[in-house]
Amino acid sequence: MIKFSHVSKRYPGGFEALKRLSFEIKEGELVFLTGHSGAGKSTLLKLIAAIERPNGGSVVVRGQNVGSLKNGALPYLRRNIGMVFQDHKLLFDRSVFDNVMLPLQIGGFDHRESVKRAHAALDKVGLLPREKANPIALSGGEQQRLCIARAIVNRPAILLADEPTGNLDAEYAHDILNIFKSFHQVGATLVIATHDAKVLERGEGRTLALSHGELVA
Amino acid sequence: MRQQIRILVAALRRLLSAPISSALNILIMGIAISLPVGLYVLLQNVQDLSARLSSAPQISVFMSLTASKGEIAQIGNRLAQQPSVARTEFVPREQALQDLKRNSGLADVIAGLGQNPLPDAFIVYPKGTDPKLLESLRDEFSTWPNVAHVQLDSGWARKLDALLGFVRLGVLILGGLLSVALVAITFNTIRLQILTQRDEIEISKLIGATDSFIRRPFLYFGFVQGMAAGAAAWAIIAGSLGLLNVRFTALAHMYGSTFSLHYLTVGDSFSLLLFAGYLGWLGAWLSVSQHLWQIEPR
Secondary structure (H helix, E strand, O other): OEEEEEEEEEOOOOOEEEEEEEEEEOOOOEEEEEOOOOOOHHHHHHHHOOOOOOOEEEEEEOOEEHHHOOHHHHHHHHOOEEEEOOOOOOOOOOOHHHHHHHHHHHOOOOHHHHHHHHHHHHHHOOOHHHOOOOHHHOOHHHHHHHHHHHHHOOOOOEEEEEOOOOOOOHHHHHHHHHHHHHHHHOOOEEEEEOOOHHHHHOOOOEEEEEEOOEEOO | OHHHHHHHHHHHHHHHHOHHHHHHHHHHHHHHHHHHHHHHHHHHHHHHHHHHHOOOOOEEEEEOOOOOHHHHHHHHHHHHHOOOEEEEEEEOHHHHHHHHHHHHOOHHHHHHOOOOOOOOEEEEEEOOOOHHHHHHHHHHHOOOOOEEEEEEOOHHHHHHHHHHHHHHHHHHHHHHHHHHHHHHHHHHHHHHHHHHOHHHHHHHHHOOOOHHHHHHHHHHHHHHHHHHHHHHHHHHHHHHHHHHHHHHHHHHHHOOOOOOOOOOOHHHHHHHHHHHHHHHHHHHHHHHHHHHHHOOOO
16 A cells, blocks of 8 residues: 655755655554654655655555656545644634535535535534534644544545644543544554554554654564 | 636635725726727727728829910810829819918918919829829829829828837737736736635645646636726726717817717727736736745655
8 A cells, every 4th residue: 555665855954854764554554653753754644645755765655656746646646645734734714614625625526425525524523513613713632633524534545644642632632543443444544643652552553663764663 | 617606706705805905906907908908999090080081082283383274274184084083173273372361371471472373283083092093193193294293192191001000019019018017916916815825725735636726716816807907997998088089079070070989899898808807817827836836845
């Protein structure tokens, strides 16, 4: 599903975020990406979604070499990847419901079908009663859940999450992990970057540990 | 289709959400367009007018002062027999002097002259208005005996034509420059909109929006704003022509003419709207493309 071969990423200024990294993630796997901050977790996720391009090696996602994809082909790659961002990246000029509708509008889904799917996604994360609210009125945990609803609404094959439980207390974090788990159970491939010990204690899935841009476990 | 209409409605709503700044933008662009287009309409009117005035060209054939009555009559006959001459009018030198006294206000000066300085003359109305024909007639008449001078009265029309060609070029250059200005103004308004919608663009790209999906609302906005500017220009031109026409018909009336300035034709009006819309679209396209290019992954 996702295959890294000798992948390097250097940022302008010389900082080397990833050093000749190789690993493979199979379809339907649940993978936790751990490591200190600055270890290269976010960079790795960005390379999978082609938000950044590698300086060396190849990143292959669903059989496509992502690093060499033309810009025009990137949107179609990304429609199959749901992303949960550390900073949520919600739009505050529209309602909770409209935020979840965005990926469906982009994907050109039929309007009635879209409404149904958006409601289902909001229901799954427990935000259906707040669909008309503005995201700014939501708590941090609710914003994170909204971000998850938007990531899963078009049922992508791959879900990437960057520190999804970052600033949340244990109870919220638990809820969110359960949402991910149910999504994993229906066959999606999940890659979750986290340094949260509570998450890893549950002992689910595989763990990839990064340190200074290299795999240590 | 439903999506297209939704985006169009959103563009209109965005235009109306900041009515004053939108109105000012549209006004600036409208004035910029109305200058070249207004000049173009005036030019068309002048061309029309000159075509009317020079539609009956005349050739004046002045006889030499020493020609006898018989010789003059002979020339009169020769002119009448020319196949390309419609009719001729004889103006005897005495009558010419009387006309001059009456019309020019130079009666005193003329009275002081010892003798009549004016020659006998024929005014020739040719069949047709082709400048080549007129010139060949002029050249032929001037070779005839006792003809002192032949003057083609449509000469001024040709000079006017040349002058109009010059003005037309000026209007084209002005039009080109102001079109660029229109594109630049749209570029800037769209750039400001992009700044306020940076997040939306970035997030849309992250979750798989194509460039054309992101461009579309801005292109619609640019097109709608351009069309509105075109409509403003149309109104400015129509209003100005209306004001000018009040004076102009009065002036024409004094010359015994019913000529009045005509407005933009329906076809020209549509072209104006579409062209202004297109320029707005182009400005928006350039602006969004530049932004999208900046945020591509490296």
